Amino acid sequence: MEAWYETLGLPEDPFNESTISQELKEEIEYTIEAGNLLFIEGPEASGKTTILNHAINTFKGNKRVAYIDAEKVREINIESILKKRSRILGKEELPKRMILLVDNVHYLSYKNTERLKFYHDHDYIRSAIFTSSNFKGTNLSPSLKERIGNRIITLQKLSEEKVTKILKQCVIPERVVKEIYRLSDKNIH
Secondary structure, rough: OOHHHOOOOOOOOOOHHOOOOOHHHHHHHHHHHOOOOOOOOEEOOOOHHHHHHHHHHHHHHOEEEEEHHHHHOOOOOOOHHHHHHEOOOOOOOOOOOOOEEEEEEEEEOHHHHHHHHHHHHOEEEEEEEEEOOOOOHOOHHHHHHHOOOOOOOEEEOOOOHHHHHHHHHOOOOOOHHHHHHHHOOOOOO
Protein backbone atom coordinates (compact mmCIF):
# COMPACT_ATOMS: atom_id res chain seq x y z
CA MET A 1 0.00 0.00 0.00
CA GLU A 2 1.33 3.41 -0.97
CA ALA A 3 1.99 5.98 1.70
CA TRP A 4 -0.11 9.15 1.49
CA TYR A 5 2.81 11.21 0.18
CA GLU A 6 3.60 8.62 -2.53
CA THR A 7 -0.04 8.76 -3.64
CA LEU A 8 0.45 12.49 -4.16
CA GLY A 9 3.66 11.86 -6.11
CA LEU A 10 6.00 13.23 -3.44
CA PRO A 11 9.35 11.44 -3.25
CA GLU A 12 9.43 11.42 0.56
CA ASP A 13 7.33 12.24 3.58
CA PRO A 14 7.53 16.02 4.00
CA PHE A 15 6.97 15.52 7.75
CA ASN A 16 10.14 13.50 8.27
CA GLU A 17 13.10 14.46 10.43
CA SER A 18 13.00 18.01 9.08
CA THR A 19 10.17 18.68 11.54
CA ILE A 20 12.51 18.06 14.48
CA SER A 21 14.37 21.10 15.75
CA GLN A 22 18.15 21.01 15.86
CA GLU A 23 17.97 21.55 19.62
CA LEU A 24 15.78 18.46 20.04
CA LYS A 25 18.05 16.37 17.79
CA GLU A 26 21.02 17.38 19.93
CA GLU A 27 19.10 16.51 23.14
CA ILE A 28 18.28 13.03 21.78
CA GLU A 29 21.86 12.41 20.71
CA TYR A 30 23.25 13.66 24.03
CA THR A 31 20.82 11.47 25.99
CA ILE A 32 21.95 8.38 24.13
CA GLU A 33 25.65 9.21 24.30
CA ALA A 34 25.38 9.91 28.04
CA GLY A 35 23.65 6.59 28.70
CA ASN A 36 20.50 8.18 30.08
CA LEU A 37 16.85 7.26 29.95
CA LEU A 38 14.46 9.72 28.32
CA PHE A 39 10.69 9.89 28.03
CA ILE A 40 8.94 11.69 25.17
CA GLU A 41 5.26 12.41 25.62
CA GLY A 42 2.79 14.00 23.28
CA PRO A 43 -0.46 13.46 21.41
CA GLU A 44 -0.74 11.28 18.34
CA ALA A 45 0.99 12.82 15.31
CA SER A 46 3.21 15.09 17.43
CA GLY A 47 6.48 13.56 16.16
CA LYS A 48 7.37 10.93 18.76
CA THR A 49 8.04 8.14 16.24
CA THR A 50 9.85 10.58 13.94
CA ILE A 51 12.24 11.33 16.79
CA LEU A 52 12.85 7.61 17.32
CA ASN A 53 13.55 7.25 13.59
CA HIS A 54 16.11 10.04 13.90
CA ALA A 55 17.81 8.10 16.70
CA ILE A 56 17.78 4.93 14.58
CA ASN A 57 19.35 6.75 11.64
CA THR A 58 21.95 8.45 13.83
CA PHE A 59 23.04 5.39 15.83
CA LYS A 60 22.42 2.49 13.45
CA GLY A 61 25.18 0.02 12.81
CA ASN A 62 26.66 -2.92 14.66
CA LYS A 63 23.15 -4.03 15.65
CA ARG A 64 23.30 -1.82 18.72
CA VAL A 65 19.88 -0.19 18.29
CA ALA A 66 16.69 -2.07 19.12
CA TYR A 67 13.32 -0.51 18.23
CA ILE A 68 10.13 -1.90 19.73
CA ASP A 69 6.59 -0.75 19.03
CA ALA A 70 4.98 -2.02 22.22
CA GLU A 71 1.51 -1.65 20.71
CA LYS A 72 2.36 -4.35 18.18
CA VAL A 73 4.10 -6.79 20.52
CA ARG A 74 2.28 -6.03 23.78
CA GLU A 75 3.80 -8.71 26.05
CA ILE A 76 7.41 -8.90 24.97
CA ASN A 77 10.34 -10.81 26.29
CA ILE A 78 12.95 -8.08 26.44
CA GLU A 79 15.78 -10.56 26.88
CA SER A 80 14.96 -12.38 23.63
CA ILE A 81 14.70 -9.09 21.74
CA LEU A 82 18.11 -7.99 23.00
CA LYS A 83 19.62 -11.37 22.13
CA LYS A 84 18.18 -11.30 18.61
CA ARG A 85 19.66 -7.87 17.99
CA SER A 86 23.12 -9.07 18.95
CA ARG A 87 23.19 -12.45 17.22
CA ILE A 88 26.83 -13.16 16.44
CA LEU A 89 27.79 -16.13 14.28
CA GLY A 90 24.41 -17.70 14.93
CA LYS A 91 24.85 -17.49 18.68
CA GLU A 92 22.48 -15.38 20.74
CA GLU A 93 24.02 -13.62 23.71
CA LEU A 94 22.92 -10.73 25.82
CA PRO A 95 24.62 -7.70 24.32
CA LYS A 96 26.26 -4.92 26.23
CA ARG A 97 25.34 -1.27 25.88
CA MET A 98 22.33 -1.52 23.56
CA ILE A 99 20.29 1.55 22.65
CA LEU A 100 16.63 0.75 23.22
CA LEU A 101 13.81 2.73 21.63
CA VAL A 102 10.33 1.83 22.85
CA ASP A 103 7.38 3.41 21.09
CA ASN A 104 3.97 3.30 22.82
CA VAL A 105 5.53 2.17 26.09
CA HIS A 106 2.14 2.39 27.83
CA TYR A 107 1.36 -1.05 26.34
CA LEU A 108 4.20 -2.70 28.28
CA SER A 109 3.40 -4.54 31.45
CA TYR A 110 4.77 -3.45 34.80
CA LYS A 111 6.86 -6.65 34.86
CA ASN A 112 8.53 -5.76 31.57
CA THR A 113 9.33 -2.26 32.74
CA GLU A 114 11.08 -3.78 35.76
CA ARG A 115 13.09 -5.96 33.37
CA LEU A 116 14.08 -2.88 31.39
CA LYS A 117 15.37 -1.26 34.58
CA PHE A 118 17.32 -4.41 35.44
CA TYR A 119 18.97 -4.57 31.99
CA HIS A 120 19.81 -0.87 32.15
CA ASP A 121 21.30 -1.25 35.63
CA HIS A 122 23.49 -4.12 34.40
CA ASP A 123 24.67 -2.21 31.31
CA TYR A 124 22.92 -4.44 28.78
CA ILE A 125 20.91 -1.35 27.83
CA ARG A 126 23.16 1.70 27.51
CA SER A 127 20.34 4.16 27.07
CA ALA A 128 16.65 4.12 26.27
CA ILE A 129 14.03 6.45 24.88
CA PHE A 130 10.39 5.74 25.65
CA THR A 131 7.36 7.35 24.02
CA SER A 132 3.71 7.58 24.98
CA SER A 133 0.96 10.13 25.01
CA ASN A 134 1.38 10.71 28.73
CA PHE A 135 4.19 9.84 31.18
CA LYS A 136 1.78 9.41 34.10
CA GLY A 137 -0.46 7.04 32.13
CA THR A 138 2.17 4.32 31.74
CA ASN A 139 2.86 1.13 33.66
CA LEU A 140 6.47 2.15 34.27
CA SER A 141 7.72 0.88 37.57
CA PRO A 142 8.59 3.51 40.20
CA SER A 143 12.27 2.57 39.97
CA LEU A 144 12.28 3.06 36.18
CA LYS A 145 10.44 6.38 36.57
CA GLU A 146 13.08 7.37 39.11
CA ARG A 147 15.86 6.61 36.60
CA ILE A 148 14.10 8.73 33.99
CA GLY A 149 13.78 11.52 36.55
CA ASN A 150 12.94 14.86 34.98
CA ARG A 151 14.20 13.85 31.52
CA ILE A 152 10.76 14.19 29.95
CA ILE A 153 10.14 16.03 26.71
CA THR A 154 6.59 17.10 25.93
CA LEU A 155 5.65 17.55 22.28
CA GLN A 156 2.68 19.34 20.75
CA LYS A 157 0.95 18.62 17.46
CA LEU A 158 2.27 20.60 14.54
CA SER A 159 0.45 23.88 14.16
CA GLU A 160 -1.36 24.80 10.97
CA GLU A 161 1.34 27.40 10.31
CA LYS A 162 4.15 24.84 10.68
CA VAL A 163 2.37 22.35 8.40
CA THR A 164 1.82 25.08 5.82
CA LYS A 165 5.47 26.11 5.97
CA ILE A 166 6.65 22.50 5.51
CA LEU A 167 4.30 21.87 2.59
CA LYS A 168 5.30 25.13 0.89
CA GLN A 169 8.84 23.78 0.76
CA CYS A 170 7.69 20.66 -1.11
CA VAL A 171 7.78 20.50 -4.86
CA ILE A 172 4.22 19.49 -5.64
CA PRO A 173 3.97 17.40 -8.82
CA GLU A 174 2.10 18.93 -11.74
CA ARG A 175 -0.47 16.11 -11.70
CA VAL A 176 -1.41 17.02 -8.10
CA VAL A 177 -1.72 20.71 -8.96
CA LYS A 178 -4.02 19.81 -11.88
CA GLU A 179 -6.11 17.58 -9.61
CA ILE A 180 -6.49 20.39 -7.07
CA TYR A 181 -7.54 22.71 -9.87
CA ARG A 182 -10.07 20.15 -11.14
CA LEU A 183 -11.45 19.51 -7.63
CA SER A 184 -11.87 23.23 -7.06
CA ASP A 185 -14.13 23.29 -10.12
CA LYS A 186 -11.53 25.54 -11.75
CA ASN A 187 -12.26 28.19 -9.15
CA ILE A 188 -9.09 28.91 -7.26
CA HIS A 189 -10.37 32.05 -5.52
